[in-house]
Amino acid sequence: MRAIIVEKPGGPEALKNAEVGEPEPGRGQVRIRTAAAGVNPVDAATRSGALADAGLMPPFGSRGPVGIGWDVAGTVEAVGPDVTRFAAGDPVIGLRDRLDVPLGAYAEAVVLDAAAVARAPGSASAVEAATLPLNGLTASQALDLLDLPSGSTLLVTGAAGAVGGFAVELAVQRGLRVVAAASEADEALVRDLGAEWFVPRGPHLGDAVRALVPGGADGALDAALLSIAALDAVRGGGAFVAVSGGPAAPTPLRGITVHNVWIRADGTQLEQLSALVDAGRLTLRVAGTFPLADAVKAHERLEAGGLRGRLVLTTAEV
Incomplete structure (x- = not known):
């Protein structure tokens, strides 16, 4: 073959x-x-x-x-x-x-x-x-690591990408309020996926997020690998997850809990994602x-x- x-x-x-x-x-x-x-x-x-x-x-x-x-x-x-x-x-x-x-x-x-x-x-x-499989499980397992309660605010970087797009939809379904960071051309897309707020990709991400969410977001899912720039947008004592390891995972400043999501195969979780697709809840x-x-x-x-x-x-x- x-x-x-x-x-x-x-x-x-x-x-x-x-x-x-x-x-x-x-x-x-x-x-x-x-x-x-x-x-x-x-x-x-x-x-x-x-x-x-x-x-x-x-x-x-x-x-x-x-x-x-x-x-x-x-x-x-x-x-x-x-x-x-x-x-x-x-x-x-x-x-x-x-x-x-x-x-x-x-x-x-x-x-x-x-x-x-x-x-x-x-x-x-x-x-x-x-x-x-890979991108849906990555987004789902990253949200599991963040473990934010319903009503929390979450920054998703790279929100228009494959992992980021799934993360926005899954986060909203968990009751989270999403700040989506992406290029200006993708604002309509990420809002359609369920993001409550949008911030353009740029050098002052922390300031842009804090202008919308005073004190900073409760957590960040860094699918764009912005590292310290994304961490700056998180409140003290919040949570941060990087989609890959190495330099993408910043030092846990201000008491922020920092994770890497190391993807693992999980047929049960994948079947749940498959069901969400059939229910029209995952794009x-x-x-x-x-x-x-x-x-x-x-x-x-x-x-x-x-x-x-x-x-x-x-x-x-x-």
Whole structure:
């Protein structure tokens, strides 16, 4: 079968089309025939070697080729022993949250733990559904870490992006009052997602937020990786969560509790998000599609920036 792998780190051209054997599901696993796979910044960071350089995965070449891709939407093709929640033919979505594996979601089939898989939203196409797992779970798990009570104020940076957009909608559903930070061109979008206030992206974010929320927001979900600039908008003793680690997580000044959200696969939580999509309470946004064989072009478009939503790779089955 066809798959996209990386043998040596580099630019988009490092993505190689390869013929590999069909993966077999083990105990507690399912094999999914891929219809669509999301294209995320973490895929580019894996491909470029940035994650290996940060010590988040072994150096390239130490264990053979590396598979690419976290998000998958498709159909269950086979199940391993002890799998009772799924059967062949079930439309599903799933998240592959291990970095150093020989086969990722950029493949015609992928094996995942059944605990990382959920039923796909019936109201969405496979292409749309493939945008949900990584970004939806990141937003949901970030809100869990913040643990703000209903009525609290929350700053969401990068509110028009894939994680930020989900975060705005999910926060409003938890009873939070959202201040959305994004470009001026995206004000209407983030307000449609449920943001109560809007502040334009700029160098004086803290002042802009405090003009709307005296004393500062109760919490911040920093999807744009603004770090200290976003922390400045939070009141003393508040909460802050960065969507990635390293320099994106600032020093916890003024008694602010600072978290990193390290995404984990969670089929139960993913199924809840899928249900919200079917209820019309969560918006899926596709920025564009490419055939699986054109993964290089997809990564070139990803690195060009300016996307709203996620790019998606598709197989011939779509």
